[in-house]
Amino acid sequence: MAVTMRDVAKKAGVSPVVVSRVLHGRATTVRVSPATAERVRQAAEELGYRCNVFARSFRDGQTSMIGILHGIGFARPIFSQGSRYFAALMDGLVEGAFRHGYSVTLCPKLMGGSPEEGINDGRFDGLIWYSTDPVEENRRMLLASRVPLVLIHTPSALLEGRFPSVRCDNAGGIRLAVDHLWNLGHRRIGFVVGESRPFTETSERMTAFRNRMDSLGVPVTEDDVLLYPGAHDLENLDRYLAAGPRHTALVCQHDGVAATVIDRARLFGVRVPEQLSVVGFDSTAFCNEVEPPLTSVSQPLVDIGSKAVDLLVRRIRGESPEPYDLVLPCGLDVRGSTSTPPLNPKVD
Amino acid sequence: MAVTMRDVAKKAGVSPVVVSRVLHGRATTVRVSPATAERVRQAAEELGYRCNVFARSFRDGQTSMIGILHGIGFARPIFSQGSRYFAALMDGLVEGAFRHGYSVTLCPKLMGGSPEEGINDGRFDGLIWYSTDPVEENRRMLLASRVPLVLIHTPSALLEGRFPSVRCDNAGGIRLAVDHLWNLGHRRIGFVVGESRPFTETSERMTAFRNRMDSLGVPVTEDDVLLYPGAHDLENLDRYLAAGPRHTALVCQHDGVAATVIDRARLFGVRVPEQLSVVGFDSTAFCNEVEPPLTSVSQPLVDIGSKAVDLLVRRIRGESPEPYDLVLPCGLDVRGSTSTPPLNPKVD
DNA sequence: ATGAAAGCGCTAACAA
DNA sequence: TTGTTAGCGCTTTCAT
Numbered sequence: 001m002a003v004t005m006r007d008v009a010k011k012a013g014v015s016p017v018v019v020s021r022v023l024h025g026r027a028t029t030v031r032v033s034p035a036t037a038e039r040v041r042q043a044a045e046e047l048g049y050r051c052n053v054f055a056r057s058f059r060d061g062q063t064s065m066i067g068i069l070h071g072i073g074f075a076r077p078i079f080s081q082g083s084r085y086f087a088a089l090m091d092g093l094v095e096g097a098f099r100h101g102y103s104v105t106l107c108p109k110l111m112g113g114s115p116e117e118g119i120n121d122g123r124f125d126g127l128i129w130y131s132t133d134p135v136e137e138n139r140r141m142l143l144a145s146r147v148p149l150v151l152i153h154t155p156s157a158l159l160e161g162r163f164p165s166v167r168c169d170n171a172g173g174i175r176l177a178v179d180h181l182w183n184l185g186h187r188r189i190g191f192v193v194g195e196s197r198p199f200t201e202t203s204e205r206m207t208a209f210r211n212r213m214d215s216l217g218v219p220v221t222e223d224d225v226l227l228y229p230g231a232h233d234l235e236n237l238d239r240y241l242a243a244g245p246r247h248t249a250l251v252c253q254h255d256g257v258a259a260t261v262i263d264r265a266r267l268f269g270v271r272v273p274e275q276l277s278v279v280g281f282d283s284t285a286f287c288n289e290v291e292p293p294l295t296s297v298s299q300p301l302v303d304i305g306s307k308a309v310d311l312l313v314r315r316i317r318g319e320s321p322e323p324y325d326l327v328l329p330c331g332l333d334v335r336g337s338t339s340t341p342p343l344n345p346k347v348d
Numbered sequence: 349m350a351v352t353m354r355d356v357a358k359k360a361g362v363s364p365v366v367v368s369r370v371l372h373g374r375a376t377t378v379r380v381s382p383a384t385a386e387r388v389r390q391a392a393e394e395l396g397y398r399c400n401v402f403a404r405s406f407r408d409g410q411t412s413m414i415g416i417l418h419g420i421g422f423a424r425p426i427f428s429q430g431s432r433y434f435a436a437l438m439d440g441l442v443e444g445a446f447r448h449g450y451s452v453t454l455c456p457k458l459m460g461g462s463p464e465e466g467i468n469d470g471r472f473d474g475l476i477w478y479s480t481d482p483v484e485e486n487r488r489m490l491l492a493s494r495v496p497l498v499l500i501h502t503p504s505a506l507l508e509g510r511f512p513s514v515r516c517d518n519a520g521g522i523r524l525a526v527d528h529l530w531n532l533g534h535r536r537i538g539f540v541v542g543e544s545r546p547f548t549e550t551s552e553r554m555t556a557f558r559n560r561m562d563s564l565g566v567p568v569t570e571d572d573v574l575l576y577p578g579a580h581d582l583e584n585l586d587r588y589l590a591a592g593p594r595h596t597a598l599v600c601q602h603d604g605v606a607a608t609v610i611d612r613a614r615l616f617g618v619r620v621p622e623q624l625s626v627v628g629f630d631s632t633a634f635c636n637e638v639e640p641p642l643t644s645v646s647q648p649l650v651d652i653g654s655k656a657v658d659l660l661v662r663r664i665r666g667e668s669p670e671p672y673d674l675v676l677p678c679g680l681d682v683r684g685s686t687s688t689p690p691l692n693p694k695v696d
Numbered sequence: 697a698t699g700a701a702a703g704c705g706c707t708a709a710c711a712a
Numbered sequence: 713t714t715g716t717t718a719g720c721g722c723t724t725t726c727a728t
Contacts, residue, residue, distance in 0.1 A: 002470070002494070004705055015715050020707055027707060031713050050494075053469035055705035058406040059720055065453070076446065079427050079435035080650070087427035087435050098424065098456040105413070106442055107451035121401035122350070122721085146350070288636070302428070352721055363699050368723060375723060379697050403721035407704055470705085 003049045011043040012036070019044070024051060066102045066312065067124035068093065069149075070111045071131030071138050077111075083255060083284035085301065089130060089152070092305020099306075100313045102126075120146050126312045128152060128305075129163075132199045148315035150308045153201060156325050164315065164323040166308040170201055171208035173297035173330030174251065177279045178212045180295070180332055181249045186277060186341045187218060190247040192226045192237075194257035202253050205281065209251060226250070234264060241268040245276050248341035255280035259290045262337065273339040283333045292336030300328050351397045359391040360384070367392070372399060414450045414660065415472035416441065417497075418459045419479035419486050425459075431603065431632035433649065437478060437500070440653020447654075448661045450474075467493050474660045476500060476653075477511075480547045496663035498656045501549060504673050512663065512671040514656040518549055519556035521645035521678030522599065525627045526560045528643070528680055529597045534625060534689045535566060538595040540574045540585075542605035550601050553629065557599060574598070582612060589616040593624050596689035603628035607638045610685065621687040631681045640684030648676050 008023075009016045014036060021027045022040040032040075043049075057063045068090075070077060077086040090104075097104045102125070109118030110127075119127060119141070129142060130152035142149065142159055151165035181189055191209045193202060210220045223246065228236040240246075241264055252258035258280030265272050272278055272292060280287060283298035307326055314320035356371075357364045362384060369378045370388040380388075391397075405411045416438075418425060425434040438452075445452045450473070457466030458475075467475060467489070477490060478500035490497065490507055499513035529537055539557045541550060558568045571594070576584040588594075589612055600606035606628030613620050620626055620640060628635060631646035655674055662668035 002468075002705095005707095006705080016705090017707070017716085018714065024707090027709095029709075030715095033713065036713080050465075050468040050470075052705055054406060054411060054471045056707080057471075058402060058704090059706045059708095061720070063402060076442070078439055079442075080432055080439050084428055084432075084435070087432070091426055091428050094424070094454055097454075098459070101456060103453050103455035103457075105451050105453045106445075108446040108449060109451075111446070117398075118401075120350075120398040122398075123402045123405075350721095353723095354721080364721090365700090365723075366698065369698095372723090375725095377725080378699095381697060384697080400721055404723080406720090407722045407724090409704070 002052065003047045004052070005049070007047055008040065008044045008049045011047060012040045014040060023049070024056075062316075063123055063125050064102050065105050065124050066093075066097050066309065067105050067107055067110050067118070067127045069115060069119070069127045069129045069131075071129070071133055072113060072115065072141065073133070073135070073137070074131060083282065083286055085282065085284050088301035089305045092302035092307075093128060093309055094305075095302070096306040096309030096313075100309065102309070102313065116141050116144065119144070126150070126316045128308055128312060129154070130308075132201050148312060150312040150315065152304060152308050155200065156323050158200065161323055164311045164320065164326065166304050166311065166326045166328065167201075168299040168304065168330050169327050170204040170330075171211070173281060173299070173332075174205050174208035175212050176330060176332040177251050177281070177297050178209065178216070180334065181251070181277060181279065181338065182216060184249075184277070184338065184340050186249040188247040188341075189213065189218070189249045189251060190224045190226055190245075191220070192228075192250050192252045192257050192261060194228055194253055194260065195230060205253060234260070237261065237264055238268065241265055241270050245270060247276070249277035249279070249338070251279045251281075253281060255282045255284045255286040255294060255296055258294050258296065258337070259286045262290045262292075262294070273337050275342055277338040277341070279338060283331075287333065287335060290337075295335045295338040296333050298331040298333050300330070303328055350400065351395045352400070353397070355395055356388065356392045356397045359395060360388045362388060371397070372404075410664075411471055411473050412450050413453050413472050414441075414445050414657065415453050415455055415458050415466070415475045417463060417467070417475045417477045417479075419477070419481055420461060420463065420489065421481070421483070421485070422479060431630065431634055433630065433632050436649035437653045440650035440655075441476060441657055442653075443650070444654040444657025444661075448657065450657070450661065464489050464492065467495060474498070474664045476656055476660060477502070478656075480549050496660060498660040498663065500652060500656050503548065504671050506548065509671055512659045512668065512674065514652050514659065514674045514676065515549075516647040516652065516678050517675050518552040518678075519559070521629060521647070521680075522553050522556035523560050524678060524680040525599050525629070525645050526557065526564070528682065529599070529625060529627065529686065530564060532597075532625070532686065532688050534597040536595040536689075537561065537566075537597045537599060538572045538574055538593075539568070540576075540598050540600045540605050540609060542576055542601055542608065543578060553601060582608070585609065585612055586616065589613055589618050593618060595624070597625035597627070597686070599627045599629075601629060603630045603632045603634040603642060603644055606642050606644065606685070607634045610638050610640075610642070621685050623690055625686040625689070627686060631679075635681065635683060638685075643683045643686040644681050646679040646681050648678070651676055 005016045005019045009019045017027045021030045022037045079087045126148040132153045149163045153167050156165045213220045280294045280296035283296040287294040353364045353367045357367045365375050369375045370385045427435045474496040480501045497511045501515045504513040561568045628642045628644035631644040635642040
């Protein structure tokens, strides 16, 4: 078996506390003579003693581990494929955690179908929740947490203000997108939603779109919000494109939707950006995987992750008084999918 | 404080063992009557009892956690930028770990400057080492591990055969690259190395190149191996390109080197692939970030990660008898940087 | 069918 | 300056 403090103590002819004091500096009330200390160090060295941090964590009641919580009903997130959204977030989370001396754990119990078990099982000092789905099942699970928790993307208010949150300024991002198009000369701008049950972020973005267009003097009508239920039902979108788009530019809920729009546009002979400018949201890896590359609003994902851990650590330490929302600004990555509008949209 | 088994036991009027038996199925020798069991479950429910898995792990002496070990002298790996090599590997590691019920932990102590402490501190049932640098410092650290450990990329033999390893078939990969070029008609093929102190993988690839060219009847001379010491010293490479390359194709040690070659080639007016075909190794994100996109040998990174965990878990369970090398086949991703050779290389 | 005891490795509190 | 006691929450072993 492994060498324990007791073994060292015996070999040095002292009691375990002394070893704890000398080797780990822990029993601060205890005084040890230099000679004894040296003997202890010798013994430890000779036996090849290693502190069992796990045992200490158990005793201290704190593990220095942060768990990543993903939400019921989602597949395990992937680093290297798809949007690589999770990869950027994790970079921030790991950076923040390491800065505070915490480790980051991906645990099957937290990622799987019933994370309730994993949440309160004593292994995590704190948790990061980074999904956006406010379904009741997830809410219940989170509200039952006895562990400090920080939300990413989900506003604090959606969970009774119990947890701080970090998210991007969706409204500001949409404003950047709209203004970019507006400045290029676009006046007929639409918004595309690609899911039937809009999550929080989607509604925020849609509302922001309405507001910005309003304040530019071009109120949004029903015809300006294009909805297709999902990747497998593109009927609405196809009909819209086939008829020759009634807008010169489209702002999309997120990059995946934008990529779909660009793909389908090609199919129906609508040229992007000459006939139709397209803007995405999130500025993920998808942007460079479509032709033309997608202009997109960028979220400061790394920063979001890093700041979320900052908040979490403060909560763990009991420093953070009130839960609140931290909102970080978006940017705009201009790529090839946006340009000045055609002189005569319908004809060209 | 949290509700413990004792609280439940007291409330149900039984002893803690009974609770353990009923709620966790652990004290299998103990028999409990259905009525008592029900009472225990009731009490647990009412008190909101949660098993403290951390305490159990402590007692059991196994944590179900796998740590990722990165190596002394390396910066913390990044998921979302650069080659995204780590992202793919982690996808495999996480997949494998989850499949076996283990969690994956990124720990600052394991990633930092002196991982020795973290390795044997009782928190990890097993470790994955995925770096390629065989410097003495790292060897010592690994050999001192008392925890099951699996190497990625580093052959078992380099660490006294103490640990199993998983890596890709570098020789097979190089063969794919050379044969691809050969079949396109290339006969004058060079190899490019971009580091002054070649790691294991580099020498393997270089040797494989020699061997394959030999067996194709075109022995490799000194002039066919192009070496530039690093990203900041491109003198050799530039001179080679400025003189008009003496090969029609170059196989590069890895994608980073290949990308550099392509960049410098443009600078010196050498057209890729018309005048010079270029093949990389690793098929990382770099391939699509250069123009033309890079043809490259692909490593099955996800599979490597997943298989490494399989081996590790077997070692943890004491099932894996002999450490050994698991070598997985490479593929070839043909992109735009390779084509038939120019009819008259030097003139064109 | 149930309970009591003992201990995983460590450390705070109190004693000597 | 050092040692003893006690306990973190859980479970195995042995006794009843």
